[in-house]
Amino acid sequence: MEKLWSKTKIGNLELSNRLAMAPMTRSRAQEDGTPGELTPLYYAQRASMGLIITEGTQPSDDGQGYLRSPGIYTEKHIEGWRKVTDEVHEAGGFLFIQLMHVGRISHPDNTPHHRQAVAPSAIAPGEPIFTAKGMLDIPVPRELSEEDIQTTIVDFRKAAAAAIAAGADGVEIHGANGYLINQFISENSNKRMDEYGGSVENRARFAIEVTKAIVEEIGADRTGFRISPGTPLNGIDEGEQGPAVYLYLVKELAKYNLAYLHVMHLGNETLLREIRSNWPQPLLVNRAGRSLEDIGIDIDSGLADMAPVGVWSLANPDLVERLKEGFPLNEADRATLYSGNGSEGYTDYPTMKELMSQKE
Structure with a gap:
């Protein structure tokens, strides 16, 4: 774990x-999407992490899916x-807004409009x-026109500029977990017959065009990208073309010299190694089901640069210190992951030093 x-x-x-x-979505923003009053403390408590990547933050009214998620498109x-x-x-610390x-x-x-x-x-x-009415079925969405697609790309560009104006060190483009970019990649969510659907190249086109716009706006050194090959989340089935789309996408994104690629790794070891061999910039690998003892395994093997x-x-706001000292970790309160009253389950997790002082 030394590396x-x-x-x-x-x-x-x-x-x-x-x-x-x-x-990680926390659903604690104000109703208009402005970060909540405790959000600065929440992230600052974790500033000893090498890099903080924030919760998913919508680039527009259309981009919101969950209650009380933050936005980055208004003053x-x-x-x-x-x-x-x-x-x-x-x-x-350093912070990228996703x-x-x-x-x-x-x-x-759930949306403003x-x-x-x-x-x-x-x-x-x-x-x-x-x-707010409880669990409801997700309705059938409206298919984006080609003009809508261009408007959405502009929304991403403006949101990236807004993130930098807000003092962020960069942005991470969320291309994973069954959300919009992943929906373009996946066979069961993209049945388009135009240049944004069908072939491997077309399924990757939207992701590449969003990336190009953001790089033009804020620079490649401030731009990361997240993928989750093989994800079944949010009703996604990427189909037989899935791995080919990712290899093509990774090769194309590598041309932009991005700050990093972030892989949510769900088990396809062959694909992960192919991604590594085709990605010369820093690679972040979040390995599903990884044990605490294996937290640095991909860094040690050279497969990843960050965990x-x-x-x-x-x-554990002081996770870095706890791991270095071998101190036991706090257990997460699952009941307050996505909601809570004030600091509960948000900014009230005790640090190692606080726990030790209580025993003295």
Whole structure:
């Protein structure tokens, strides 16, 4: 695990260690999408992580899927995120805002404009979503026109600029977990017959065009990209073309010299090694089902450059210190992962030092 504590670079940033806080939806933003009052403290508490990647943050009204998720497309959003980035930087950390357009994984009750969700094709995921009225079936989305697609790309570009204006060190494009970009990649959610559907190249086109726009806007050194090959999340079935789309996409994205590629790894070892061989920039691998003892295994083997962690960092604001000392971890309160009252399950997890002082 020693390599985990060595320095590394992401873009132009020199990180103190190779642990990254993975993006995790917390549903604690204000109703207008501005980060909540405790959000600056939440992220600043975890600033000892080499890199913080924030919760999914919508680039537009159409991009919202969940209640109380944050946005980054209005002046109030920028002001709210500026408080977050200021506190993280003051604590010595670095932060990328994840840009997440959910596509069809939405409900009109959850969005500011209460309109039908948008997607590559008018195909519902066949799954429910939590709303203020409880769990409801996700309705059939509206198929994006080619003009809509260009507007959505502009929304991503503007959101990236807003993130930098808010003081973020960069953005991560969310191309994983069954959301909009992943919906373009997947066979069962994309039945288009135009240049955005059908072939391997066409299924990757939207992801590449979003990336190109953001790189033009804020620079490659401030741009990361996340994928989840083989994901079944949110009703996704990538089909037989899936691995080929990812290999093509990775090769194309590598041409932009991005800050990093973030892989949610679900078990296809051959594909992961092919991705590594075709990706010359830093690679973040979040290995599903990994044990705490194996947290640095991909770094040690040279397969990854950083190890993103989710729930462990959520429940342990001082995860870096605990791992270095071999101190037991807090257990996450599952009941407050996506909601809570004030600090409960959000900013009230005790640190190692606080626990030790209680015993004295």
